[in-house]
Amino acid sequence: MKYLLLIYMDEAAMSEAEREHCYGESAQLAQKLHTKGQFLATAPLHPVATATSVQVRDGKSMVTDGPFAETREQLGGFFLINAQNLDEAIVIAAQIPGARVGTVEIRPVLEVAGLPES
Template sequence: MKYMLLIYSNENAWTESEREKCFAESAELTHELNAKGQFLAAAPLHPVSAATNVKVREGKRLVTDGPFAETREQLGGYFLIDAENLDEAIDIAGRIPGARKGTVEIRPVLEIAGVALKS
């Protein structure tokens, strides 16, 4: 089953050296998962100050800058994995460096016929 592991943390809680170490550890984890056939994708995100939001209301598009809502933790990146079950996904999520300063949300991916993930 495919799982999206969404990494949330306060982006101001990381020093630049901690962030670089996190990226390096995350890259190591992606190589390990890839060797086991479990890695599908992963990427860090730019800060929320670079975000753009789009809403469509009554047929009109509204585009705004920045985060949707003020929160203490922001979505900072993700891993997309293939795991045997939720327990295995939990084990992998616990190895993501971002879990040490934030939260990793695990969501099963709903697979829809005709919508394929790029392999």
């Protein structure tokens, strides 16, 4: 089953040097997961100040700068993985460096017919 591991943290939780170290650790985890056939994708995100939100109401698009929700922790990146079950996904999520300073939300991915295969 596919799981999306969403990494939330306060953008000020790490210095630039700590963030670069985190990227290195995340790349190592991605390589480890790849050798086990569990890796699908990962990426850090640019700061929340670069976000743009789109809503469509009554057929009209509303575009605003910034994230949809104002919160202390922002979505900072993600891993998309294959895991046998939630327990295995939890073990992987606990290895993500961002879990040490933020929160990793685990969401099972719905399989929808008709989507392109990767």
